Amino acid sequence: MATTELGAALRHWRDRVPPQAVGLPTGGRRRAAGLRREELSQLAGISADYIIRLEQGRAANPSPQVVEALARALRLTQDERAHFFHLAGLAVPGPGTIPRHITPGIHRMLDRLTGTPVAVFDAAWTQLLANPLYTALMGEWQGNDLNAVWRNFVNPHSRVRDTPESKGALQAAHVADLRRTAGRYPDDPDLTSLIAELRRTSARFNDLWESGAVSEHPAARKTIDHPQVGALTLDCDVLSVAASDLRIMVYTAQPGTEDADRLALLDVIGTQLLAE
Structure with a gap:
C-alpha cells in the first residue's frame, strides 16, 4: 500500500x-x-x-x-x-507552550537507573514517562490522572500515605507551581484547560488559586502502601532539567533496610500480582 x-x-x-x-x-x-x-x-x-x-x-x-x-x-x-x-502539518510548539520533549540524553540517563523508580513530568506536572518500577510502585494512570495535580485534588485513590498536614502542604506547593508555570507559558492550551477544570472541579484548588499562596515543592520522605509488597518508606526527590522545565521524580530506599528489600522484590515481580 x-x-x-x-x-x-x-x-x-x-x-x-x-x-x-x-x-x-x-x-x-x-x-x-x-x-x-x-x-x-x-x-x-x-x-x-x-x-x-x-x-x-x-x-x-x-x-x-x-x-x-x-x-x-x-x-x-x-x-x-x-x-x-x-x-504532520503542525506548527512546532513555540516558547509560550510547555516543553514536553524528552531528549535522548535524558532517556539514556533513565535507562541507567535500573532498580530505581523514576518518572518524568512536564512543568504542569503531567507525567510524560515512567519506568516500569515507578509504574509498579505508584500504579498506572490514564487520562486526567496522568497529571499529579489533578490526582492530588480530584482523585481520592492514592498509594501514598498522607496526613492532612502533608496533603495540604503538597496541594499548596502544586498550586503555586502551576501559577508560576502559567506565567511562563501563557499560550499553552492544555495548561489553561487544566487550570480551568481544576478551578471548576475542586473548591480547595480554587480557594488556593484565589489566595495567591506561594510555596515550594520540597524533597520528602513518603510511605507508599503497595497492595502486594506492603508499606515502603522512601525518599522522594525531584530534579529539574535545565532549559526544559522537566521534573524528574526519583524514589530511593535506604540501603540495608526492609524498605530496600521490598523495593527489590517489587523490581522482580513488576506489575504482576504475587501468586496466591
Missing part, C-alpha cells in the same frame, strides 16, 4: 529503535531489529491500528498530542521532533 513521507519517516524511526533500548524483552523471532507496532503502541499509549494507518498513509493528520507521544516513545532528537511536526 502507498505511504506518505510522514509514514515513511515513522517507519524509519520505529525500525531503528531496538526493543532492549526501551526496556522491552527481545525474545522471539523478529523480522527487524526495531520496534514492532504493538510495542510502539504500548510505549506511546496510541492504538497499534492508528500507527498502521499513519505508516500506510491512511491517516495523515495526527494531533499535536499524538506527535509528542510518538516522538518521546521513538526517542527523537529535537530536530527530528520538529521535522515530525512539519510532516
Whole structure:
C-alpha cells in the first residue's frame, strides 16, 4: 500500500529503535531489529491500528498530542521532533507552550537507573514517562490522572500515605507551581484547560488559586502502601532539567533496610500480582 513521507519517516524511526533500548524483552523471532507496532503502541499509549494507518498513509493528520507521544516513545532528537511536526502539518510548539520533549540524553540517563523508580513530568506536572518500577510502585494512570495535580485534588485513590498536614502542604506547593508555570507559558492550551477544570472541579484548588499562596515543592520522605509488597518508606526527590522545565521524580530506599528489600522484590515481580 502507498505511504506518505510522514509514514515513511515513522517507519524509519520505529525500525531503528531496538526493543532492549526501551526496556522491552527481545525474545522471539523478529523480522527487524526495531520496534514492532504493538510495542510502539504500548510505549506511546496510541492504538497499534492508528500507527498502521499513519505508516500506510491512511491517516495523515495526527494531533499535536499524538506527535509528542510518538516522538518521546521513538526517542527523537529535537530536530527530528520538529521535522515530525512539519510532516504532520503542525506548527512546532513555540516558547509560550510547555516543553514536553524528552531528549535522548535524558532517556539514556533513565535507562541507567535500573532498580530505581523514576518518572518524568512536564512543568504542569503531567507525567510524560515512567519506568516500569515507578509504574509498579505508584500504579498506572490514564487520562486526567496522568497529571499529579489533578490526582492530588480530584482523585481520592492514592498509594501514598498522607496526613492532612502533608496533603495540604503538597496541594499548596502544586498550586503555586502551576501559577508560576502559567506565567511562563501563557499560550499553552492544555495548561489553561487544566487550570480551568481544576478551578471548576475542586473548591480547595480554587480557594488556593484565589489566595495567591506561594510555596515550594520540597524533597520528602513518603510511605507508599503497595497492595502486594506492603508499606515502603522512601525518599522522594525531584530534579529539574535545565532549559526544559522537566521534573524528574526519583524514589530511593535506604540501603540495608526492609524498605530496600521490598523495593527489590517489587523490581522482580513488576506489575504482576504475587501468586496466591
